[in-house]
Amino acid sequence: MKLDSLIPAPLRKPAKPGASNGAAKGPAPADLKTAPAERPSDAQRLGDRAKDAPADVLAWVDQRTAASGFLTGMLYRKVPKGTNWFYTLGSATLIAFVSQAITGVFLAMFYTPSATQAYASIAHINNDVFLGQLVHGMHKWGSSVMVILVFLHMGRTFFFGAYKYPRELNWVIGVVLLILTMTMAFTGYLLPFDQRSFWASVVGININGTGPVVGPYLSDFLRAGPELGATTLSRFYAIHMLLVPGAIIALIGAHMYLVVKLGTTAPPWLKADKPKVAASVSQLDAGVEGNGAAPPNGASAS
Protein backbone atom coordinates (compact mmCIF):
# COMPACT_ATOMS: atom_id res chain seq x y z
CA MET A 1 0.00 0.00 0.00
CA LYS A 2 1.20 3.47 -0.80
CA LEU A 3 -0.26 4.93 2.38
CA ASP A 4 1.84 2.57 4.46
CA SER A 5 5.04 4.17 3.26
CA LEU A 6 3.86 7.51 4.63
CA ILE A 7 3.16 6.12 8.07
CA PRO A 8 6.25 5.82 10.29
CA ALA A 9 7.30 2.23 10.89
CA PRO A 10 6.24 1.95 14.53
CA LEU A 11 2.69 3.00 13.69
CA ARG A 12 2.29 0.86 10.59
CA LYS A 13 -0.50 -1.67 10.60
CA PRO A 14 0.87 -4.92 11.96
CA ALA A 15 1.17 -7.69 9.39
CA LYS A 16 -1.45 -10.41 9.44
CA PRO A 17 -0.36 -13.53 11.32
CA GLY A 18 -0.03 -15.60 8.13
CA ALA A 19 1.79 -13.03 5.99
CA SER A 20 5.53 -13.27 5.59
CA ASN A 21 7.59 -10.66 7.36
CA GLY A 22 9.76 -9.97 4.36
CA ALA A 23 6.90 -8.81 2.20
CA ALA A 24 6.97 -5.22 3.38
CA LYS A 25 10.66 -4.82 2.59
CA GLY A 26 10.28 -5.83 -1.04
CA PRO A 27 12.59 -8.06 -3.06
CA ALA A 28 16.34 -7.70 -2.63
CA PRO A 29 18.06 -5.88 -5.52
CA ALA A 30 19.32 -8.31 -8.12
CA ASP A 31 22.75 -6.75 -8.37
CA LEU A 32 23.45 -6.87 -4.65
CA LYS A 33 26.31 -9.33 -5.10
CA THR A 34 27.63 -8.42 -8.55
CA ALA A 35 27.77 -4.64 -8.48
CA PRO A 36 30.28 -3.09 -6.09
CA ALA A 37 28.66 -0.89 -3.43
CA GLU A 38 28.93 2.70 -4.46
CA ARG A 39 30.13 5.02 -1.73
CA PRO A 40 27.34 7.56 -1.20
CA SER A 41 28.27 11.21 -1.27
CA ASP A 42 28.10 13.28 1.92
CA ALA A 43 25.07 15.19 0.66
CA GLN A 44 23.28 11.93 -0.07
CA ARG A 45 24.06 10.58 3.38
CA LEU A 46 22.82 13.80 4.94
CA GLY A 47 19.66 13.55 2.87
CA ASP A 48 19.07 10.00 4.02
CA ARG A 49 19.57 11.02 7.61
CA ALA A 50 17.13 13.88 7.17
CA LYS A 51 14.58 11.55 5.62
CA ASP A 52 14.89 9.20 8.55
CA ALA A 53 14.70 11.97 11.15
CA PRO A 54 10.91 11.89 11.72
CA ALA A 55 10.95 8.11 12.09
CA ASP A 56 13.97 8.36 14.38
CA VAL A 57 12.25 10.90 16.60
CA LEU A 58 9.14 8.76 16.72
CA ALA A 59 11.20 5.69 17.50
CA TRP A 60 12.98 7.61 20.27
CA VAL A 61 9.63 8.49 21.85
CA ASP A 62 8.27 5.01 21.29
CA GLN A 63 11.27 3.38 22.91
CA ARG A 64 10.62 5.40 26.05
CA THR A 65 6.82 5.20 26.16
CA ALA A 66 6.01 1.93 24.38
CA ALA A 67 3.05 3.82 22.96
CA SER A 68 3.05 2.19 19.54
CA GLY A 69 1.60 -1.07 20.82
CA PHE A 70 -1.31 0.77 22.38
CA LEU A 71 -1.74 3.08 19.39
CA THR A 72 -1.73 0.34 16.76
CA GLY A 73 -4.10 -1.68 18.92
CA MET A 74 -6.43 1.30 19.17
CA LEU A 75 -6.19 2.57 15.60
CA TYR A 76 -6.40 -0.82 13.89
CA ARG A 77 -8.97 -2.43 16.19
CA LYS A 78 -11.64 -4.54 14.56
CA VAL A 79 -15.08 -3.09 14.05
CA PRO A 80 -18.07 -5.32 13.41
CA LYS A 81 -19.71 -5.75 10.01
CA GLY A 82 -22.54 -3.33 9.39
CA THR A 83 -20.86 -0.40 11.15
CA ASN A 84 -22.51 2.65 9.64
CA TRP A 85 -22.89 6.42 9.92
CA PHE A 86 -24.88 6.16 13.16
CA TYR A 87 -21.67 5.00 14.81
CA THR A 88 -20.10 8.40 14.20
CA LEU A 89 -22.47 10.22 16.59
CA GLY A 90 -20.15 9.63 19.54
CA SER A 91 -17.17 11.07 17.68
CA ALA A 92 -19.36 13.95 16.54
CA THR A 93 -20.24 14.69 20.17
CA LEU A 94 -16.55 14.60 21.05
CA ILE A 95 -15.76 17.05 18.25
CA ALA A 96 -18.56 19.31 19.47
CA PHE A 97 -17.04 19.23 22.96
CA VAL A 98 -13.57 20.00 21.64
CA SER A 99 -15.00 22.90 19.67
CA GLN A 100 -16.74 24.19 22.81
CA ALA A 101 -13.52 23.85 24.79
CA ILE A 102 -11.41 25.73 22.25
CA THR A 103 -13.88 28.55 21.63
CA GLY A 104 -14.55 28.74 25.37
CA VAL A 105 -10.88 29.25 26.16
CA PHE A 106 -10.69 32.14 23.71
CA LEU A 107 -13.95 33.68 24.96
CA ALA A 108 -12.53 33.58 28.49
CA MET A 109 -9.73 35.86 27.32
CA PHE A 110 -12.23 38.69 26.79
CA TYR A 111 -15.05 37.85 29.18
CA THR A 112 -15.37 39.47 32.63
CA PRO A 113 -17.35 37.39 35.14
CA SER A 114 -18.62 40.38 37.06
CA ALA A 115 -22.29 41.24 37.41
CA THR A 116 -21.70 44.84 36.45
CA GLN A 117 -19.27 44.18 33.56
CA ALA A 118 -20.30 40.82 32.09
CA TYR A 119 -22.89 42.27 29.71
CA ALA A 120 -20.51 44.96 28.48
CA SER A 121 -17.71 42.44 27.94
CA ILE A 122 -19.99 40.23 25.82
CA ALA A 123 -21.04 43.29 23.82
CA HIS A 124 -17.34 44.09 23.40
CA ILE A 125 -16.65 40.55 22.13
CA ASN A 126 -19.54 40.74 19.68
CA ASN A 127 -18.99 44.25 18.39
CA ASP A 128 -15.30 45.09 18.66
CA VAL A 129 -13.15 41.99 18.84
CA PHE A 130 -11.91 40.61 15.50
CA LEU A 131 -13.99 37.50 14.71
CA GLY A 132 -15.46 37.84 18.20
CA GLN A 133 -19.02 37.42 17.03
CA LEU A 134 -18.04 34.27 15.13
CA VAL A 135 -16.27 32.66 18.09
CA HIS A 136 -19.08 33.64 20.45
CA GLY A 137 -21.61 32.30 17.95
CA MET A 138 -19.71 29.04 17.57
CA HIS A 139 -19.76 28.62 21.33
CA LYS A 140 -23.41 29.62 21.69
CA TRP A 141 -24.83 27.51 18.86
CA GLY A 142 -22.27 24.76 19.46
CA SER A 143 -23.76 24.18 22.88
CA SER A 144 -27.13 23.39 21.33
CA VAL A 145 -25.42 21.19 18.74
CA MET A 146 -23.63 19.30 21.49
CA VAL A 147 -26.82 18.71 23.49
CA ILE A 148 -28.61 17.47 20.34
CA LEU A 149 -25.69 15.18 19.42
CA VAL A 150 -25.54 13.78 22.95
CA PHE A 151 -29.19 12.81 22.72
CA LEU A 152 -28.82 11.33 19.21
CA HIS A 153 -25.80 9.34 20.41
CA MET A 154 -27.80 8.15 23.40
CA GLY A 155 -30.69 7.16 21.14
CA ARG A 156 -28.32 5.24 18.84
CA THR A 157 -26.91 3.37 21.83
CA PHE A 158 -30.39 2.60 23.12
CA PHE A 159 -31.98 1.47 19.86
CA PHE A 160 -28.96 -0.59 18.81
CA GLY A 161 -28.94 -2.31 22.20
CA ALA A 162 -25.33 -1.20 22.66
CA TYR A 163 -25.89 -0.58 26.39
CA LYS A 164 -26.17 -4.32 27.13
CA TYR A 165 -23.57 -6.54 28.75
CA PRO A 166 -20.65 -5.90 28.91
CA ARG A 167 -21.16 -2.21 28.17
CA GLU A 168 -23.50 -1.21 31.04
CA LEU A 169 -20.79 0.79 32.79
CA ASN A 170 -20.22 2.81 29.64
CA TRP A 171 -23.95 3.62 29.58
CA VAL A 172 -23.74 4.80 33.19
CA ILE A 173 -20.73 6.99 32.41
CA GLY A 174 -22.64 8.30 29.40
CA VAL A 175 -25.61 9.27 31.56
CA VAL A 176 -23.30 11.17 33.92
CA LEU A 177 -21.80 12.91 30.87
CA LEU A 178 -25.34 13.80 29.73
CA ILE A 179 -26.06 15.39 33.12
CA LEU A 180 -22.75 17.26 33.05
CA THR A 181 -23.51 18.51 29.54
CA MET A 182 -26.86 19.83 30.75
CA THR A 183 -25.07 21.47 33.69
CA MET A 184 -22.75 23.17 31.21
CA ALA A 185 -25.67 24.39 29.14
CA PHE A 186 -27.46 25.69 32.25
CA THR A 187 -24.49 27.47 33.82
CA GLY A 188 -23.33 28.89 30.49
CA TYR A 189 -26.72 30.44 29.84
CA LEU A 190 -26.33 32.97 32.68
CA LEU A 191 -22.90 34.24 31.63
CA PRO A 192 -23.95 36.89 29.04
CA PHE A 193 -26.04 38.38 31.91
CA ASP A 194 -28.69 39.91 29.70
CA GLN A 195 -32.42 39.85 30.46
CA ARG A 196 -32.89 36.45 28.86
CA SER A 197 -30.03 34.80 30.76
CA PHE A 198 -31.03 36.43 34.02
CA TRP A 199 -34.66 35.33 33.97
CA ALA A 200 -33.92 31.90 32.52
CA SER A 201 -31.49 31.30 35.37
CA VAL A 202 -34.00 32.59 37.92
CA VAL A 203 -36.58 30.13 36.60
CA GLY A 204 -34.04 27.31 36.38
CA ILE A 205 -32.85 27.82 39.95
CA ASN A 206 -36.44 28.00 41.17
CA ILE A 207 -37.21 24.69 39.45
CA ASN A 208 -34.25 23.24 41.35
CA GLY A 209 -35.75 24.67 44.52
CA THR A 210 -39.02 22.79 44.14
CA GLY A 211 -37.33 19.54 45.14
CA PRO A 212 -38.61 18.75 48.63
CA VAL A 213 -36.37 19.17 51.71
CA VAL A 214 -33.05 19.70 49.91
CA GLY A 215 -34.43 21.91 47.12
CA PRO A 216 -34.37 25.22 49.02
CA TYR A 217 -30.79 24.63 50.15
CA LEU A 218 -29.73 23.62 46.64
CA SER A 219 -31.11 26.91 45.35
CA ASP A 220 -29.16 28.82 48.00
CA PHE A 221 -26.04 26.89 47.01
CA LEU A 222 -26.47 27.71 43.32
CA ARG A 223 -27.18 31.40 43.98
CA ALA A 224 -24.66 31.68 46.82
CA GLY A 225 -27.40 33.38 48.82
CA PRO A 226 -31.13 34.00 49.02
CA GLU A 227 -31.21 36.10 45.85
CA LEU A 228 -29.48 35.90 42.49
CA GLY A 229 -26.55 38.23 43.11
CA ALA A 230 -23.01 39.19 42.26
CA THR A 231 -21.51 35.92 43.50
CA THR A 232 -24.02 33.85 41.54
CA LEU A 233 -22.39 34.85 38.28
CA SER A 234 -18.83 34.08 39.38
CA ARG A 235 -20.07 30.82 40.87
CA PHE A 236 -21.71 29.79 37.62
CA TYR A 237 -18.59 30.88 35.74
CA ALA A 238 -16.33 28.72 37.92
CA ILE A 239 -18.66 25.73 37.56
CA HIS A 240 -18.94 26.34 33.82
CA MET A 241 -15.28 26.66 32.97
CA LEU A 242 -13.37 24.84 35.70
CA LEU A 243 -15.37 22.28 37.63
CA VAL A 244 -17.56 20.60 35.03
CA PRO A 245 -15.14 20.64 32.05
CA GLY A 246 -12.55 18.84 34.17
CA ALA A 247 -15.08 16.18 35.11
CA ILE A 248 -16.24 15.89 31.50
CA ILE A 249 -12.69 15.43 30.18
CA ALA A 250 -11.96 12.75 32.77
CA LEU A 251 -15.20 10.90 32.05
CA ILE A 252 -14.76 11.15 28.27
CA GLY A 253 -11.37 9.46 28.81
CA ALA A 254 -13.03 6.63 30.75
CA HIS A 255 -15.84 6.44 28.19
CA MET A 256 -13.43 6.07 25.27
CA TYR A 257 -11.16 3.69 27.12
CA LEU A 258 -14.12 1.35 27.55
CA VAL A 259 -15.14 1.76 23.90
CA VAL A 260 -11.66 0.71 22.75
CA LYS A 261 -11.42 -2.01 25.37
CA LEU A 262 -14.81 -3.59 24.72
CA GLY A 263 -15.23 -2.79 21.03
CA THR A 264 -18.44 -1.68 19.38
CA THR A 265 -21.57 -3.70 18.72
CA ALA A 266 -22.90 -4.84 15.39
CA PRO A 267 -26.21 -3.30 14.39
CA PRO A 268 -29.14 -5.39 15.67
CA TRP A 269 -30.43 -6.24 12.20
CA LEU A 270 -27.23 -8.09 11.36
CA LYS A 271 -27.41 -11.85 12.01
CA ALA A 272 -24.36 -13.50 13.50
CA ASP A 273 -22.62 -15.55 10.83
CA LYS A 274 -21.11 -17.89 13.37
CA PRO A 275 -23.05 -20.18 15.70
CA LYS A 276 -23.98 -18.34 18.87
CA VAL A 277 -23.19 -21.36 21.06
CA ALA A 278 -19.60 -21.51 22.19
CA ALA A 279 -17.45 -23.93 20.21
CA SER A 280 -16.66 -27.23 21.89
CA VAL A 281 -13.07 -28.12 22.67
CA SER A 282 -12.88 -30.62 19.79
CA GLN A 283 -13.90 -27.89 17.37
CA LEU A 284 -11.20 -25.60 18.70
CA ASP A 285 -8.66 -28.36 18.29
CA ALA A 286 -9.64 -28.68 14.66
CA GLY A 287 -8.01 -25.32 14.00
CA VAL A 288 -9.02 -21.81 13.10
CA GLU A 289 -11.39 -23.00 10.41
CA GLY A 290 -13.01 -25.52 12.74
CA ASN A 291 -15.88 -23.24 13.63
CA GLY A 292 -16.91 -22.36 10.15
CA ALA A 293 -16.50 -25.87 8.82
CA ALA A 294 -18.75 -27.41 11.46
CA PRO A 295 -22.28 -28.11 10.16
CA PRO A 296 -24.91 -25.77 11.58
CA ASN A 297 -26.69 -28.64 13.30
CA GLY A 298 -23.50 -29.82 14.93
CA ALA A 299 -23.34 -26.70 17.07
CA SER A 300 -26.39 -27.75 19.04
CA ALA A 301 -24.50 -30.77 20.36
CA SER A 302 -22.57 -28.59 22.81
Next chain:
Amino acid sequence: MSDDADKQNGAEAAGRPERPIPDPPGYFEGESMTRRRAFTVAVQGIGGIAGAAIVLPAVGFAVAPIFHRGKERWEAVGPVGDFVEDTYRQVIFTETEGIGDAGKTTAYVRKSSKQLDEKPNEIVAVSNRCAHLGCPVRFVEAAGNFICPCHGGVYDFQGKRIGGPPVRPLDHFQARVRDGQVELGPRYSVTSQLEPVRARDPGEFTGGVWEYLYPPRPSTFPPPSG
Protein backbone atom coordinates in the same frame (compact mmCIF):
# COMPACT_ATOMS: atom_id res chain seq x y z
CA MET B 1 -13.44 -35.92 46.06
CA SER B 2 -11.40 -32.99 47.18
CA ASP B 3 -13.90 -32.06 49.89
CA ASP B 4 -13.31 -35.30 51.73
CA ALA B 5 -9.57 -34.90 51.46
CA ASP B 6 -9.83 -31.43 52.92
CA LYS B 7 -11.89 -32.69 55.83
CA GLN B 8 -9.41 -35.46 56.51
CA ASN B 9 -6.51 -33.03 56.47
CA GLY B 10 -8.40 -30.77 58.83
CA ALA B 11 -9.09 -33.61 61.20
CA GLU B 12 -5.48 -34.62 61.13
CA ALA B 13 -4.35 -31.11 61.95
CA ALA B 14 -6.87 -30.90 64.77
CA GLY B 15 -5.56 -34.14 66.17
CA ARG B 16 -2.11 -32.66 66.67
CA PRO B 17 -2.61 -29.45 68.64
CA GLU B 18 0.69 -29.76 70.46
CA ARG B 19 2.65 -28.63 67.39
CA PRO B 20 4.19 -25.22 68.13
CA ILE B 21 2.52 -22.41 66.27
CA PRO B 22 5.17 -20.66 64.16
CA ASP B 23 5.47 -16.89 64.32
CA PRO B 24 3.80 -15.31 61.33
CA PRO B 25 6.38 -13.81 59.01
CA GLY B 26 7.00 -10.13 59.55
CA TYR B 27 5.97 -10.10 63.20
CA PHE B 28 8.44 -9.33 65.93
CA GLU B 29 7.98 -10.55 69.43
CA GLY B 30 5.15 -8.84 71.27
CA GLU B 31 3.80 -7.12 68.17
CA SER B 32 0.15 -7.38 67.21
CA MET B 33 0.70 -5.95 63.72
CA THR B 34 3.31 -6.44 61.02
CA ARG B 35 5.45 -3.44 60.22
CA ARG B 36 4.13 -3.48 56.66
CA ARG B 37 0.58 -3.22 57.96
CA ALA B 38 1.48 -0.52 60.47
CA PHE B 39 3.02 1.59 57.73
CA THR B 40 0.04 0.96 55.43
CA VAL B 41 -2.39 2.15 58.08
CA ALA B 42 -0.22 5.14 58.95
CA VAL B 43 0.27 6.26 55.36
CA GLN B 44 -3.42 5.88 54.57
CA GLY B 45 -4.35 7.79 57.72
CA ILE B 46 -1.96 10.64 57.00
CA GLY B 47 -3.07 10.71 53.37
CA GLY B 48 -6.69 10.89 54.50
CA ILE B 49 -5.94 13.78 56.86
CA ALA B 50 -4.03 15.60 54.13
CA GLY B 51 -6.87 15.07 51.66
CA ALA B 52 -9.46 16.27 54.16
CA ALA B 53 -7.35 19.34 54.93
CA ILE B 54 -7.61 20.29 51.26
CA VAL B 55 -11.16 19.25 50.46
CA LEU B 56 -13.06 20.29 53.59
CA PRO B 57 -12.17 24.01 53.52
CA ALA B 58 -12.93 24.14 49.80
CA VAL B 59 -16.33 22.50 50.26
CA GLY B 60 -17.07 24.67 53.28
CA PHE B 61 -16.19 27.73 51.24
CA ALA B 62 -18.63 26.67 48.53
CA VAL B 63 -21.55 25.84 50.81
CA ALA B 64 -21.05 28.64 53.37
CA PRO B 65 -23.49 31.03 51.61
CA ILE B 66 -26.32 28.64 52.52
CA PHE B 67 -25.83 29.55 56.18
CA HIS B 68 -25.01 33.22 55.73
CA ARG B 69 -27.64 35.91 56.22
CA GLY B 70 -26.87 39.29 54.75
CA LYS B 71 -27.45 42.64 56.41
CA GLU B 72 -31.06 43.71 56.80
CA ARG B 73 -31.73 46.42 54.27
CA TRP B 74 -34.43 49.11 54.32
CA GLU B 75 -35.07 51.58 51.56
CA ALA B 76 -37.43 54.57 51.45
CA VAL B 77 -39.82 54.40 48.50
CA GLY B 78 -41.94 57.52 48.97
CA PRO B 79 -44.01 59.58 51.42
CA VAL B 80 -46.96 57.90 53.15
CA GLY B 81 -49.37 60.26 51.40
CA ASP B 82 -48.53 58.66 48.05
CA PHE B 83 -50.22 55.41 48.96
CA VAL B 84 -53.96 54.73 49.12
CA GLU B 85 -56.20 51.90 50.25
CA ASP B 86 -58.00 50.88 47.11
CA THR B 87 -55.19 50.51 44.60
CA TYR B 88 -51.49 49.78 44.36
CA ARG B 89 -48.62 52.05 43.53
CA GLN B 90 -45.63 50.47 41.84
CA VAL B 91 -42.23 51.15 43.41
CA ILE B 92 -38.78 49.94 42.42
CA PHE B 93 -36.07 49.46 44.99
CA THR B 94 -32.79 47.59 45.42
CA GLU B 95 -33.12 44.16 46.96
CA THR B 96 -29.62 42.83 46.15
CA GLU B 97 -26.67 45.17 46.24
CA GLY B 98 -23.63 45.03 43.99
CA ILE B 99 -25.15 43.89 40.70
CA GLY B 100 -26.53 47.17 39.44
CA ASP B 101 -29.98 47.20 37.90
CA ALA B 102 -30.21 43.39 38.05
CA GLY B 103 -30.46 43.68 41.85
CA LYS B 104 -33.56 45.88 41.72
CA THR B 105 -37.03 44.52 42.30
CA THR B 106 -40.56 45.78 42.00
CA ALA B 107 -43.13 46.00 44.77
CA TYR B 108 -46.80 47.01 44.68
CA VAL B 109 -47.56 49.12 47.75
CA ARG B 110 -50.83 50.31 49.29
CA LYS B 111 -52.31 51.12 52.70
CA SER B 112 -54.12 48.30 54.51
CA SER B 113 -57.79 48.23 53.63
CA LYS B 114 -60.66 48.47 56.11
CA GLN B 115 -63.02 46.91 53.60
CA LEU B 116 -60.88 43.77 53.38
CA ASP B 117 -60.76 43.53 57.19
CA GLU B 118 -57.03 44.13 57.39
CA LYS B 119 -55.19 45.68 60.35
CA PRO B 120 -55.63 49.44 60.12
CA ASN B 121 -52.87 51.92 59.32
CA GLU B 122 -50.38 49.48 57.93
CA ILE B 123 -48.48 49.42 54.66
CA VAL B 124 -48.95 46.39 52.44
CA ALA B 125 -46.08 45.75 50.01
CA VAL B 126 -46.62 42.88 47.57
CA SER B 127 -43.67 41.50 45.60
CA ASN B 128 -44.07 41.20 41.85
CA ARG B 129 -42.25 37.86 41.85
CA CYS B 130 -44.65 35.15 40.73
CA ALA B 131 -44.94 32.29 43.21
CA HIS B 132 -44.80 29.79 40.36
CA LEU B 133 -41.30 30.18 38.92
CA GLY B 134 -40.35 33.78 39.62
CA CYS B 135 -41.51 35.70 36.57
CA PRO B 136 -42.54 39.31 37.15
CA VAL B 137 -46.30 39.73 37.63
CA ARG B 138 -48.18 42.95 36.87
CA PHE B 139 -51.06 44.52 38.74
CA VAL B 140 -53.87 45.00 36.23
CA GLU B 141 -55.93 47.95 37.43
CA ALA B 142 -59.06 47.12 35.41
CA ALA B 143 -59.26 43.56 36.71
CA GLY B 144 -57.96 44.35 40.18
CA ASN B 145 -55.76 41.26 39.86
CA PHE B 146 -52.09 40.41 39.55
CA ILE B 147 -51.41 38.52 36.32
CA CYS B 148 -48.26 36.65 35.37
CA PRO B 149 -47.23 36.73 31.69
CA CYS B 150 -45.32 33.44 31.71
CA HIS B 151 -47.76 30.68 32.55
CA GLY B 152 -50.98 32.53 33.35
CA GLY B 153 -50.88 32.72 37.13
CA VAL B 154 -53.59 35.03 38.53
CA TYR B 155 -53.73 36.55 42.04
CA ASP B 156 -56.48 38.63 43.63
CA PHE B 157 -56.17 42.15 45.08
CA GLN B 158 -54.51 40.85 48.27
CA GLY B 159 -52.11 38.65 46.32
CA LYS B 160 -53.93 35.37 47.01
CA ARG B 161 -53.80 32.86 44.20
CA ILE B 162 -57.04 32.56 42.26
CA GLY B 163 -55.85 30.72 39.15
CA GLY B 164 -53.00 29.18 37.22
CA PRO B 165 -50.01 27.17 38.38
CA PRO B 166 -48.71 29.25 41.36
CA VAL B 167 -48.52 27.30 44.60
CA ARG B 168 -49.07 30.10 47.13
CA PRO B 169 -49.91 33.82 47.36
CA LEU B 170 -47.45 36.47 46.24
CA ASP B 171 -44.59 37.29 48.61
CA HIS B 172 -44.63 40.46 50.69
CA PHE B 173 -41.99 42.89 51.85
CA GLN B 174 -41.75 44.12 55.41
CA ALA B 175 -42.84 47.74 55.51
CA ARG B 176 -42.60 50.55 58.05
CA VAL B 177 -42.98 54.29 58.20
CA ARG B 178 -40.02 56.43 59.25
CA ASP B 179 -40.20 60.24 59.23
CA GLY B 180 -43.25 60.15 56.97
CA GLN B 181 -41.48 57.94 54.45
CA VAL B 182 -42.56 54.42 53.63
CA GLU B 183 -39.58 52.04 53.90
CA LEU B 184 -39.45 48.54 52.51
CA GLY B 185 -37.34 45.80 54.08
CA PRO B 186 -36.73 42.07 53.76
CA ARG B 187 -38.97 39.77 51.80
CA TYR B 188 -41.26 37.24 53.47
CA SER B 189 -43.70 34.68 52.16
CA VAL B 190 -47.26 34.07 53.27
CA THR B 191 -49.50 31.04 53.62
CA SER B 192 -52.80 30.78 51.77
CA GLN B 193 -54.37 32.51 54.83
CA LEU B 194 -51.84 35.36 54.45
CA GLU B 195 -50.02 34.40 57.66
CA PRO B 196 -46.39 35.52 57.39
CA VAL B 197 -43.67 32.87 57.17
CA ARG B 198 -40.00 33.03 56.23
CA ALA B 199 -39.29 33.82 52.60
CA ARG B 200 -39.51 30.84 50.29
CA ASP B 201 -38.38 30.59 46.71
CA PRO B 202 -41.02 30.52 44.00
CA GLY B 203 -42.50 27.10 43.39
CA GLU B 204 -42.36 26.10 47.06
CA PHE B 205 -45.58 25.61 49.02
CA THR B 206 -46.14 27.26 52.40
CA GLY B 207 -48.18 26.33 55.48
CA GLY B 208 -49.05 23.03 57.07
CA VAL B 209 -46.79 20.09 56.29
CA TRP B 210 -45.10 22.08 53.53
CA GLU B 211 -43.27 24.05 56.21
CA TYR B 212 -41.27 20.85 56.76
CA LEU B 213 -41.00 19.68 53.14
CA TYR B 214 -39.73 23.11 52.12
CA PRO B 215 -37.87 24.08 55.28
CA PRO B 216 -37.05 27.74 55.96
CA ARG B 217 -33.54 28.62 54.89
CA PRO B 218 -31.01 30.19 57.26
CA SER B 219 -30.23 32.82 54.64
CA THR B 220 -33.70 34.41 54.96
CA PHE B 221 -35.02 36.84 57.56
CA PRO B 222 -37.63 35.95 60.19
CA PRO B 223 -41.11 37.11 59.19
CA PRO B 224 -42.75 40.06 60.94
CA SER B 225 -44.25 38.87 64.21
CA GLY B 226 -47.51 40.79 63.90
